[in-house]
Amino acid sequence: MIIELGHMALILALCAALVQSTVPMLGAARGHPGWMAVGRNTALTQFGLVALAMAALMHAYITSDFSVINVVQNSHTDKPMLYQITGVWGNHEGSMLLWVFMLNLCGAALALFSGNLPPDLRARVLAVQGMISAGFLVFILLTSNPFLRMWPPAANGQGLNPVLQDPGLAFHPPFLYLGYVGFSVAFSFAVAALIEGRVDAAWARWVRPWSLASWCFLTVGIAMGSWWSYYTLGWGGWWFWDPVENASFMPWLVGTALIHSAIVVERRDSLKSWTVLLAIITFSLSLVGTFLVRSGVLSSVHAFAVDPLRGSFILILLVVAIGGSLTLYAMRAPALKGGGLFAPVSREGALLLNNVLLASCAATVFLGTLYPLFLDAVGGAKVSVGPPFYDRTFVPIMVPVLIAMAVGPLLSWKRGDLLGALQRLWIAFAVAVLFTLGTLYATYGGPVLAVFGLGLAVWTGMGVATEFAERVRLFRIPIGESFRRAINLPRSAIGMSLAHLGMAISVVGISASAFEQEHLAIVPIGGDFTLAGYDFHFDKVENLQGPNYIANDATIEVRRGGSLITVMHPERRYFALQDQTTAVTAIRTNPIADLYVALGDPSENGGWTIRAYWKPLISWIWGGALVMAFGGVVSLSDRRWRVGAATRSRHAVTAQTAAAE
Amino acid sequence: MKAGLRNLLFILPVMLFLALAGYFVLALRSGDPHELPSALLNKEAPRFALAGLNGAGVARDALKGGPVLINFFASWCVPCRIEHPLLMRLAEHDHVPLYGIDYKDQPEDAQRLLAQFGDPYRAVGLDRDGRVGLDFGVYGVPETYVLDSTGRIRKRFVGPLTAQQVDKELLPLLKELGRP
Numbered sequence: 001m002i003i004e005l006g007h008m009a010l011i012l013a014l015c016a017a018l019v020q021s022t023v024p025m026l027g028a029a030r031g032h033p034g035w036m037a038v039g040r041n042t043a044l045t046q047f048g049l050v051a052l053a054m055a056a057l058m059h060a061y062i063t064s065d066f067s068v069i070n071v072v073q074n075s076h077t078d079k080p081m082l083y084q085i086t087g088v089w090g091n092h093e094g095s096m097l098l099w100v101f102m103l104n105l106c107g108a109a110l111a112l113f114s115g116n117l118p119p120d121l122r123a124r125v126l127a128v129q130g131m132i133s134a135g136f137l138v139f140i141l142l143t144s145n146p147f148l149r150m151w152p153p154a155a156n157g158q159g160l161n162p163v164l165q166d167p168g169l170a171f172h173p174p175f176l177y178l179g180y181v182g183f184s185v186a187f188s189f190a191v192a193a194l195i196e197g198r199v200d201a202a203w204a205r206w207v208r209p210w211s212l213a214s215w216c217f218l219t220v221g222i223a224m225g226s227w228w229s230y231y232t233l234g235w236g237g238w239w240f241w242d243p244v245e246n247a248s249f250m251p252w253l254v255g256t257a258l259i260h261s262a263i264v265v266e267r268r269d270s271l272k273s274w275t276v277l278l279a280i281i282t283f284s285l286s287l288v289g290t291f292l293v294r295s296g297v298l299s300s301v302h303a304f305a306v307d308p309l310r311g312s313f314i315l316i317l318l319v320v321a322i323g324g325s326l327t328l329y330a331m332r333a334p335a336l337k338g339g340g341l342f343a344p345v346s347r348e349g350a351l352l353l354n355n356v357l358l359a360s361c362a363a364t365v366f367l368g369t370l371y372p373l374f375l376d377a378v379g380g381a382k383v384s385v386g387p388p389f390y391d392r393t394f395v396p397i398m399v400p401v402l403i404a405m406a407v408g409p410l411l412s413w414k415r416g417d418l419l420g421a422l423q424r425l426w427i428a429f430a431v432a433v434l435f436t437l438g439t440l441y442a443t444y445g446g447p448v449l450a451v452f453g454l455g456l457a458v459w460t461g462m463g464v465a466t467e468f469a470e471r472v473r474l475f476r477i478p479i480g481e482s483f484r485r486a487i488n489l490p491r492s493a494i495g496m497s498l499a500h501l502g503m504a505i506s507v508v509g510i511s512a513s514a515f516e517q518e519h520l521a522i523v524p525i526g527g528d529f530t531l532a533g534y535d536f537h538f539d540k541v542e543n544l545q546g547p548n549y550i551a552n553d554a555t556i557e558v559r560r561g562g563s564l565i566t567v568m569h570p571e572r573r574y575f576a577l578q579d580q581t582t583a584v585t586a587i588r589t590n591p592i593a594d595l596y597v598a599l600g601d602p603s604e605n606g607g608w609t610i611r612a613y614w615k616p617l618i619s620w621i622w623g624g625a626l627v628m629a630f631g632g633v634v635s636l637s638d639r640r641w642r643v644g645a646a647t648r649s650r651h652a653v654t655a656q657t658a659a660a661e
Numbered sequence: 662m663k664a665g666l667r668n669l670l671f672i673l674p675v676m677l678f679l680a681l682a683g684y685f686v687l688a689l690r691s692g693d694p695h696e697l698p699s700a701l702l703n704k705e706a707p708r709f710a711l712a713g714l715n716g717a718g719v720a721r722d723a724l725k726g727g728p729v730l731i732n733f734f735a736s737w738c739v740p741c742r743i744e745h746p747l748l749m750r751l752a753e754h755d756h757v758p759l760y761g762i763d764y765k766d767q768p769e770d771a772q773r774l775l776a777q778f779g780d781p782y783r784a785v786g787l788d789r790d791g792r793v794g795l796d797f798g799v800y801g802v803p804e805t806y807v808l809d810s811t812g813r814i815r816k817r818f819v820g821p822l823t824a825q826q827v828d829k830e831l832l833p834l835l836k837e838l839g840r841p
Contacts, residue, residue: 240737277674284678291685311689319682326675333671370684387737388765518769520776600776609776 003068006056007147010097013049013104014137016042020130024123036119039126040111046133047108054088054101057146061088067153070094070146076159076577078548086170092294092310093146095173099290100136102174103181107133110185110210117206124192125185132184135317143310162549162575162582168228176221176248180286182214183255187283190276191325194332199272204265207279209636211262215255216632222248223625230618231585238513238621241390246369247289253362254282257355264348267413271352273333278355280329284322285362291318292369346416350408357401364393402456402507405500406463410470424470428462446515453511461504468497495635499628506624512617524607532614534595535559541599541608549573551584554599554608558588570599570610594618701814706731706806707796711786714768714775719760719786721812728815728838729758730831731806732782733794736763736770738802744821745778751827752781757835761785764794764802807831809838 020042027035060068061084064077074091075084083090089098107129114122140146164170189207193199225245230238239245258278264271291314343349368389406428410421422429436455443451469475471489472482519531523538530536539555551571558565568586575582588595593616600609701707710720724731732748734741751757761782763771768787775785788794797806807816816834818826 273671281674315682315685315689318685322678323675323682326678330668330672330675334668370681518773520773601779611773611776 002056002059003065003147003149006053006060007145009049009052009056010137010141010147013046013053013100014134014141016046016049017130017134017137020046021127021134022130023127024130025127028120028123028127031120033119036123039123039130040114042130043104043107043111043126046130047104050097050101050104053147054097057094057097058085058088061085064157065153066155066157067149067151068146069148069150072150072154072157074159075157076548077156078577079157079159079165080547082167083165083170087164089173090164090170093140093144095177096136096140096144097146098173099177099181100133100140102177103129103133103136103184105178106181106185106210110188114206121192121196121203124195125188128188128191129184132188132321135321139310139313139317143313159548159575159577162573166228166232168224168231172221172224172228175217175224179214179216179218179221179248179255180251180283180289182210182217183251183258183279183283183286185210186214186258186279187325190279191328193276194325194328197332197335199265199276199336201266201269204262204275205640207275208259208262208266211255211259211279211282212632212636215252215259216629216636218248218252218255219625219629219632222252223622223629226625227622231587232582238618241365241368241387243369244289244293246365247285247292250289250362250365250369251282251285253358253365254278254285257358257362258282260351260358261355264351268342268348270342270348271355272336273329274355276333276336277329278359280322280325284318284325285366287314287318287321291315343415345411345418347408347411347413349416350404350411353404354401354408357397357404361394361397361401364390364397368393399456402460402503405460405503406466409463409467409496409500425463425466428459428466431462432456432459443515450511450514453514454508457504457507457511460507461501464497464500464504490640491638492635492640495631495633495638498631498634500631502624502627502629502631504624505620505627506622509617509620509622509624512620513615515616516618517614519610519612521610522603522607523610524605527607529610529612531612532593533560534565534614536597536612538608538610541602544571546573548577549575552599552602554610556586556597556610558595566595568595568597570597572599589619591619591623592616701798702817703813703815705812706808706814707793709786709793709796711762711788711793714761714763714771714785714787715780717784719762719784724760724808725810725812727758727810728835729760729808731760731762731808733762733764733788733797733799733802733804733806735766735802736774737766740821741803742774742778744803745781747822747824747827748781749779751831755832758783762788762793764788764799765791807834807838 020039023035023042024037024039027033027038057070059065060071061075062081064071064075064084066072070091070093074094075087079087087094089095107126110129111126114125117125186207189203189210193203222245225248226238229240258275261271261275261278265275291311294310294314342352371389406425407418407421410424411418432455435458436451439451439454440448468486471493472485474482477485517532519529519536521529523529525538525540527538528535529538535558537557537559539557541552541554544551544553551573553569553571556568556570558568566588568588570586571584573582573584583598583600585596585598587597593614596613596615598611600611602608706721708721710718710722712718719731730751734744748759752759759782761784763785766787766789768789771785771787775782786793791799797804803821805818805822806814809815815838816830818831822831
């Protein structure tokens, strides 16, 4: 019964979406205030209905309703409650529902908080949101309906893939999806602006917080996914340039460019058509990512079940959404006139450089991801270009990004003083060079490129510190005065410093991974080995009974200089239902280094394969990502977004609507 | 003229997208990974002699005398991981003589991969700069070649092997080539 209610709610949501995508749009075209106001109510109604559908499916999972095909295929009564709930989005149908749920969450938030938008812009933005939602609701109802029943009901479910029964993986899709669909708001704003033929500073002020919030979620989502692959895949890799990872990374890169170029629109009334294009591309890449993952055109470890019908359907959606918006762009964008003059050496020049570089990065990843597909079209097949490609293309582009990151914020708007900025950075430069030389000396014979990576991170970090010190006039005025200035700095400035610092921190972690040490051996029970100055003692292996698995649980004592540091318990879990074994690594983490131990197969003569790693500074990779996202949040709390956000000449709009009546 | 050029610039994104959509259509149509006939089909495999990953190396002339499989793989290659359980089955269950060529890879990474997922290969040759791959005409990894007892290439599989390919094409071919 509840399942049918959910199904019904989803159909009604589609009706609401169809109304939302047409009526306000027509109202805005004809200047009809009542029609325009429909957008808000339908967006809220639609959200309520999709939330109901989501709740219905979740209820089916929690109560293990095995008359629902989706539950049978992905759940099991022995599964822990947490994974019964997160199992809702651990499969194609459920994850699409989550996708639409998040989309509607954004739509509802937009409807509630857009009261100060000019009514016609608001109506158009909500209408575009409605179109996106309608497209995906049709997709779910026709090709991926999670509410289908089976008769007779199954006795029990087939269970969730053991690899997915993990907290890191259970919680990262909601973040990732919020990031993806959050960019739909920027997309809707871009399309609405193209229809209106107007992009101004006020427009940028509305777009930027939405993009920034989505960017924060995407950053956290990507970091969680990467952390998950670090601790589950068993050998400590944390990024594989896998198509699915790339699908989330490309919108992140372009989205990063977007939040930077929107500043230029806001401050300098320039780069307009480029910013609109970025807003379209960011969301388009999220859609393309969805297509690549769901259609099975690329092989991936993460890929969902392959179904050509779904692929064709998403492809049609892509063509309508992306093709349509880009056509609109081709027609309307040439009319968007830029404002102020544009000097190459200036803050806006630096932001443009950032945009060019980030766009190139995204293009590289795009090519690398799709190269196998292009090959397929000319008669090849699904192959992978892998890290050797990205090491040679992506990494070199990131170097100037990091170099410029320290300089850009020190340039002033309109006309910057590059020489002056560089002079202020001499301490940063000196520290970075000394650090690099010192580290080169200390690690002589080690990986040289990694040391330069570390030096680059130091440069960027010092650049951030320099910029911050300049702002608070550190050491030029009394410390107390500087402190007061720091507190009164605009939150957006603090946010920027934090986000850039986070980037530097991540780069430290990434570069330092070249210094990792590993020990791989078959160790007899009671055996010892040493790694990076730690003594490991392989004490015993016990059998444990988990809720839906049997585990071999190893006990490994780690000592340093005789004193016990920690006891580690790597496991191998056997899931009888799926006849599948997964490894659960044991990690002892601290800011300086991770100890990472994974238990492999038992050998014939009583020993076990044990892989142990010492990974210096590795947690900085994800720590940096969190600092970046936190910087975004701090910037979002800037009072600029709350006060005087709608500075577009309001009376002009009211006059226009009055005239239309 | 200049305005025309400028407008062209704005049309570029949608043109690029349509080209991409065209590729997507082709990719959807083509469906499953499929084989790509090798230019070297029924010709003698390129001569090579590679240092081994764990001791014994791999050389073409030493492989003559019975049909063998040569599998190009790399630790960084995700499709290879998808294919891996099948290779393990081929080696352990069907006892197929399988030789690996580790393509553009770090030996430590490859060792790690084989330690984690199991080693299906009788021997693994290190093709660090991809020269042997180039000689074979490898597009990307994984690719698998069937060589007969005289060292001729009889079949090429591009992309990860599927269970269907193994049962319907690979094993019958090996039988035909005189493997007991």
